[in-house]
Amino acid sequence: MADHRADGDPTPRLGRGPIGEEPVGIVGGGSWGTALAHLIGGNDHPVLHWMRDAATVAEVNGHHTNTKYLPGLTLSPRVAATAELARIGQECRLILLVVPSQSLRSVTAVLGDHLDGGHVLIHGVKGFEQGTFKRMTTIVREETCVRKIGVLSGPNLAREVAEGQPSATVIASKYPEVIERARAVLAGPTFRVYGNTDVVGTEVGGALKNILAIASGMAVGLGFGDNTKALLLTRGLVEIARLGGHLGARSSTFSGLSGIGDLMATCFSPLSRNFQVGQRLARGESLDEIIAAMNQVAEGVKTTRAVHEYALANGVYMPITEGVFRILYDGVAPRKALASLMDISRYVYEIDPEFSGGAAD
Amino acid sequence: MAAKGPTEAAVELAINDVAFHEIARLETDRGKAARLKEWVDLYRTLGRRGADEKARLLGEITRGYASDIVGNFDPRVYRFATSVIPRGLRLLFRNQLADAGPLGLEQRITVQGHVADLKTLVQRGTVILVPTHSSNLDSIVIGFALDRLGLPPFTYGAGKNLFSNWLISFFMQNLGAYKVDRRLKNGLYKDVLKTYSTVILERGYHSLFFPGGTRSRSGGIERKLKLGLLGTGLAAFINNLRAGKPNPNIYVVPMTINYPLVLEGATQIDDLLKAMGKSRYIIEDDEFTKLGRMLTYAGSVLGFDGRMFLHIGQPMDPFGNLVDAEGRSIDPRGRPIDLRKYVEVDGEARHDAKRDAEYTRELGEAIGEAFMRYNVATTTQMAAFVLFEMVKARHPDLDIYHLVRLPGDTALPLHEVAAGLARLRDRLLLEAAAGRIQLSPTVQGETIERIMEVALRYFRMYHTRDLVHIEGERVLLNDMKLLYYYHNRLAGYGFERIFEPVPADRAEAPARG
Numbered sequence: 001m002a003d004h005r006a007d008g009d010p011t012p013r014l015g016r017g018p019i020g021e022e023p024v025g026i027v028g029g030g031s032w033g034t035a036l037a038h039l040i041g042g043n044d045h046p047v048l049h050w051m052r053d054a055a056t057v058a059e060v061n062g063h064h065t066n067t068k069y070l071p072g073l074t075l076s077p078r079v080a081a082t083a084e085l086a087r088i089g090q091e092c093r094l095i096l097l098v099v100p101s102q103s104l105r106s107v108t109a110v111l112g113d114h115l116d117g118g119h120v121l122i123h124g125v126k127g128f129e130q131g132t133f134k135r136m137t138t139i140v141r142e143e144t145c146v147r148k149i150g151v152l153s154g155p156n157l158a159r160e161v162a163e164g165q166p167s168a169t170v171i172a173s174k175y176p177e178v179i180e181r182a183r184a185v186l187a188g189p190t191f192r193v194y195g196n197t198d199v200v201g202t203e204v205g206g207a208l209k210n211i212l213a214i215a216s217g218m219a220v221g222l223g224f225g226d227n228t229k230a231l232l233l234t235r236g237l238v239e240i241a242r243l244g245g246h247l248g249a250r251s252s253t254f255s256g257l258s259g260i261g262d263l264m265a266t267c268f269s270p271l272s273r274n275f276q277v278g279q280r281l282a283r284g285e286s287l288d289e290i291i292a293a294m295n296q297v298a299e300g301v302k303t304t305r306a307v308h309e310y311a312l313a314n315g316v317y318m319p320i321t322e323g324v325f326r327i328l329y330d331g332v333a334p335r336k337a338l339a340s341l342m343d344i345s346r347y348v349y350e351i352d353p354e355f356s357g358g359a360a361d
Numbered sequence: 362m363a364a365k366g367p368t369e370a371a372v373e374l375a376i377n378d379v380a381f382h383e384i385a386r387l388e389t390d391r392g393k394a395a396r397l398k399e400w401v402d403l404y405r406t407l408g409r410r411g412a413d414e415k416a417r418l419l420g421e422i423t424r425g426y427a428s429d430i431v432g433n434f435d436p437r438v439y440r441f442a443t444s445v446i447p448r449g450l451r452l453l454f455r456n457q458l459a460d461a462g463p464l465g466l467e468q469r470i471t472v473q474g475h476v477a478d479l480k481t482l483v484q485r486g487t488v489i490l491v492p493t494h495s496s497n498l499d500s501i502v503i504g505f506a507l508d509r510l511g512l513p514p515f516t517y518g519a520g521k522n523l524f525s526n527w528l529i530s531f532f533m534q535n536l537g538a539y540k541v542d543r544r545l546k547n548g549l550y551k552d553v554l555k556t557y558s559t560v561i562l563e564r565g566y567h568s569l570f571f572p573g574g575t576r577s578r579s580g581g582i583e584r585k586l587k588l589g590l591l592g593t594g595l596a597a598f599i600n601n602l603r604a605g606k607p608n609p610n611i612y613v614v615p616m617t618i619n620y621p622l623v624l625e626g627a628t629q630i631d632d633l634l635k636a637m638g639k640s641r642y643i644i645e646d647d648e649f650t651k652l653g654r655m656l657t658y659a660g661s662v663l664g665f666d667g668r669m670f671l672h673i674g675q676p677m678d679p680f681g682n683l684v685d686a687e688g689r690s691i692d693p694r695g696r697p698i699d700l701r702k703y704v705e706v707d708g709e710a711r712h713d714a715k716r717d718a719e720y721t722r723e724l725g726e727a728i729g730e731a732f733m734r735y736n737v738a739t740t741t742q743m744a745a746f747v748l749f750e751m752v753k754a755r756h757p758d759l760d761i762y763h764l765v766r767l768p769g770d771t772a773l774p775l776h777e778v779a780a781g782l783a784r785l786r787d788r789l790l791l792e793a794a795a796g797r798i799q800l801s802p803t804v805q806g807e808t809i810e811r812i813m814e815v816a817l818r819y820f821r822m823y824h825t826r827d828l829v830h831i832e833g834e835r836v837l838l839n840d841m842k843l844l845y846y847y848h849n850r851l852a853g854y855g856f857e858r859i860f861e862p863v864p865a866d867r868a869e870a871p872a873r874g
Contacts, residue, residue, distance in 0.1 A: 112694060117680075117702035145692035147680065147703065147720065174719045 023048040025092030031069040031158040033098035041076025043188045057081040089114025100297045101127030112144035124152040126206040127299045128306040150178040153206035153258040155265030168192035170258040172202035201253030204244040209263040210274045210300030212236040216267035217278025218334045274300035369412045380404040382547035426553040474673035485688040486610030494571040517569035562597035578633035581849035592721040595679040602710035615674035615731035630846040670737040681727030737799040744816035745847035747781040750860035765841045772835040
């Protein structure tokens with residue numbers, strides 16, 4: 001007889017492979033990838049960490065440090081680095097993808113040759129693909145045969161997580177196994193892992209907060225205080241939820257860790273790269289100068305363009321994104337863009353339903 | 362069984378659920394007072410009955426459902442029927458339908474697409490054919506077409522009400538159709554139905570599922586699919602792996618059917634408009650149950666060079682991956698996929714309700730996209746789309762309800778309609794070249810005048826009044842509801858934008874909140 005009893009079985013049976021000494025794969029040697037490797041190694045799981053740069057591979061394996069991205073930190077001895085992407089697919093079943101949004105497609109296209117339907121892929125990439133406006137899980141789906149895909153997102157400043165400060169993150173996936181397997185290696189005394197099934201909302205929240213981080217940095221750079229920042233964040237969250245609703249996200253996701261949580265951490269922290277971009281723009285530096293001076297990618301710069309173009313083409317009203325776009329790409333002075341945002345004649349708001357609780361429309 | 366059977370509480374819950382749904386259903390039916398009383402008595406006394414009694418009751422209900430679904434299906438009769446019935450079917454079509462026109466039915470059904478792949482795959486595994494569904498004629502037309510292609514027959518679940526037409530019932534029962542009673546909403550019935558479907562797939566009987574569940578009432582391509590029955594493909598695949606069968610593969614083949622006119626179009630769209638916002642109801646009696654109406658339809662649709670278009674899409678696996686000509690699953694980058702890995706836990710193929718539901722949801726999405734891609738645009742759909750969108754553009758303040766209730770003398774200038782058709786055709790050619798839709802030969806290759814002529818001829822033929830007629834320089838629209846129905850077949854491709862009035866303030870920045 002067909003086994004349909006499984007339908008009524010309330011306890012999900014997890015497809016957990018033999019844990020033993022199988023390492024967790026991490027793809028991407030930036031600060032967040034390094035922090036995750038260190039965290040998982042600290043939980044006493046072996047980690048195989050892929051990075052492009054051979055010198056960094058040697059440094060991690062020889063000295064347990066990554067001075068470029070997390071200077072001063074001694075990495076867990078359970079982290080081994082490699083420059084061979086194939087090894088990640090061959091040796092690891094659970095793989096975290098932590099590369100810049102515009103590299104994810106090329107990296108997964110190569111990695112895809114070494115993957116099968118039993119692999120679990122979780123990305124921690126906050127952005128959209130330029131030109132196509134595709135989400136990162138869509139890219140993973142298009143470049144591999146893997147279905148057990150998830151997203152990791154939350155208020156996680158890499159250095160604070162690496163230092164073991166109490167933090168939490170969200171893993172979103174339609175497959176319970178993805179959440180459980182990630183939790184099994186990530187959760188520990190200083191790190192909580194929450195599950196969510198709203199993949200779209202989790203990805204949108206993580207990507208769009210970078211735009212607001214730039215705006216927030218600008219407000220601080222212009223010398224404004226907490227009122228202004230609170231205004232930006234509150235209206236910004238409405239804007240995020242509006243786009244999220246348009247893309248099929250659940251509005252409740254935006255009031256969680258991966259929504260407002262991530263927004264607060266990024267916009268209040270001078271550690272955030274996107275915040276720094278905004279702050280320096282406000283002080284009169286040009287975007288090219290700022291980018292040239294940073295050794296890490298500020299995702300918000302590209303996300304702003306992608307989101308602005310999508311919103312324009314699809315009639316989604318996103319005034320803050322538009323303002324940031326004009327500053328970044330049209331050379332409009334931050335002070336002028338802000339004045340335009342505050343211009344009362346632009347608004348028709350006798351009653352604004354979005355303020356009183358409703359998020360997405 | 363006794364040792365590892367379900368708990369008493371689970372048995373009671375299952376019976377309770379059946380009783381609850383049966384009482385709710387029978388309460389609205391005056392003629393079923395006795396049955397109602399039985400269920401009410403059972404419902405009230407269930408808690409006091411012993412464990413053995415409950416188990417016996419559950420078994421009895423389950424067996425009742427199973428025998429109702431299976432009907433008198435018998436493998437021996439099936440084998441006999443599959444060799445004899447197609448001949449009878451051809452006879453039926455020749456005598457009853459095809460004689461109405463100059464061409465036989467065979468010439469009227471155009472089958473295109475991945476026909477060769479389908480022929481290969483019925484040898485390599487078990488095939489689930491998933492067509493779009495707009496008419497009860499679909500299963501007959503498909504059955505006929507499959508036979509002409511030299512394919513074995515496909516079993517399928519047909520609404521129980523259809524068995525009331527004796528002629529149809531005769532063919533359906535003998536071709537392995539099983540009965541689906543859509544009035545039964547309880548979980549147990551659905552489980553029995555799914556189990557039946559899983560078992561016949563495991564035993565290698567190719568099946569036909571209409572994944573939209575019922576006929577598309579809007580006339581549009583189904584985008585929201587019923588996943589319950591669809592999931593039995595994956596269940597059967599996993600069972601086949603567990604049993605170590607040599608050909609465990611289940612293939613899912615999407616297919617579209619397009620008619621120039623749809624037999625039940627008028628009732629379907631009426632039902633949709635009535636039921637929107639209210640609870641759904643099932644029409645037990647429509648054009649299909651009346652033989653006379655069917656023959657009028659056949660006579661008019663087949664009266665001249667009318668054609669039906671069947672387009673067979675690229676096969677997929679139960680996970681929604683594409684399958685190549687050899688029956689191998691391939692990923693979006695063309696790499697072969699080992700399907701076993703999707704369902705293995707510790708090296709063994711296993712069921713997992715939540716995971717499998719998600720796989721099936723992804724399959725449903727892939728089928729929905731395939732339906733759009735393999736939809737064949739016909740002249741009537743094209744004309745209805747242009748006419749409806751042009752009227753909509755003239756009444757930007759009206760919603761669908763008001764649009765379909767516009768008075769019968771709504772008119773459009775003929776030359777504007779022709780220009781609209783030309784614009785839509787240009788877009789259709791582009792989309793077809795990009796593989797996003799298919800076109801009928803007339804839509805593909807004839808002049809705009811010819812397309813309009815063919816469409817208008819159809820529109821005068823079958824439905825109780827002419828949908829459209831031309832008076833001098835004016836095109837008069839007599840039935841907005843039916844135009845909406847045929848229009849919907851081309852909805853969802855973004856063609857609406859061709860007819861949108863250009864707002865005066867488009868040049869302005871997107872200000873205002």
